Amino acid sequence: MPVPSTSSAQPLVCHDCDALLAMPELDEGEKAVCPRCVGVLFTRGRNALHRTAACAMASAVLFVVANSFPFLTLRAGFRESQMLLWQSATGLAAEGYPYLAAAVSVLIVGAPALLIGGLLYVVMPLLWERRLPGAIPLCRWVLHARRWNMMEVFLLGVLVSLLKLGSLATLMLGTSFWAFLALIICLTAALASIHPRELWEHIDQAHR
Numbered sequence: 001m002p003v004p005s006t007s008s009a010q011p012l013v014c015h016d017c018d019a020l021l022a023m024p025e026l027d028e029g030e031k032a033v034c035p036r037c038v039g040v041l042f043t044r045g046r047n048a049l050h051r052t053a054a055c056a057m058a059s060a061v062l063f064v065v066a067n068s069f070p071f072l073t074l075r076a077g078f079r080e081s082q083m084l085l086w087q088s089a090t091g092l093a094a095e096g097y098p099y100l101a102a103a104v105s106v107l108i109v110g111a112p113a114l115l116i117g118g119l120l121y122v123v124m125p126l127l128w129e130r131r132l133p134g135a136i137p138l139c140r141w142v143l144h145a146r147r148w149n150m151m152e153v154f155l156l157g158v159l160v161s162l163l164k165l166g167s168l169a170t171l172m173l174g175t176s177f178w179a180f181l182a183l184i185i186c187l188t189a190a191l192a193s194i195h196p197r198e199l200w201e202h203i204d205q206a207h208r
């Protein structure tokens with residue numbers, strides 16, 4: 001059975017007008033534009049791999065901080081209670097919502113942890129043009145799993161709850177809240193800094 005080539009000469013299909021084009025050689029900072037509909041086909045960012053690695057490392061640090069410090073503190077009269085990020089899931093389980101608690105655990109803690117871990121495992125060795133065992137299926141999984149990362153949806157829910165609770169108690173946002181906010185930005189930047197096509201090119205050219 002003939003094995004398809006993975007060289008840069010492989011064709012490229014325009015997402016807007018379906019034109020079949022030959023992929024040009026691009027330098028850093030250049031972009032390929034469809035000659036038919038003038039849509040941007042592919043952008044090769046400057047230092048894309050290094051920026052992805054830096055953002056993934058920053059995300060890992062922020063993830064640890066977000067899960068170690070109080071997320072928010074509620075104060076009503078003489079009573080004060082602190083909530084850690086993972087306690088949003090255990091709190092739901094204690095209130096009789098086990099399935100919702102499981103979904104929150106997976107989407108807010110599990111998915112970002114696996115996404116950051118997978119990204120670091122794939123990208124860090126590529127800086128030395130190396131590829132670790134299992135990097136290919138893991139990269140495919142990371143590119144699929146990024147849509148299951150729902151941290152920003154969780155943050156939106158928290159902000160709506162804060163508006164409602166604001167009249168009942170004094171709310172103080174903790175270190176974890178700001179780390180979580182920065183984590184959303186860093187993880188989005190890590191995934192957006194490199195085009196999947198460029199990531200696959202690096203994996204293809206790396207030594208095992």
Ligand SMILES: [Zn+2]
Nearest residue numbers: 014017034037
């Ligand atoms: Zn086009």
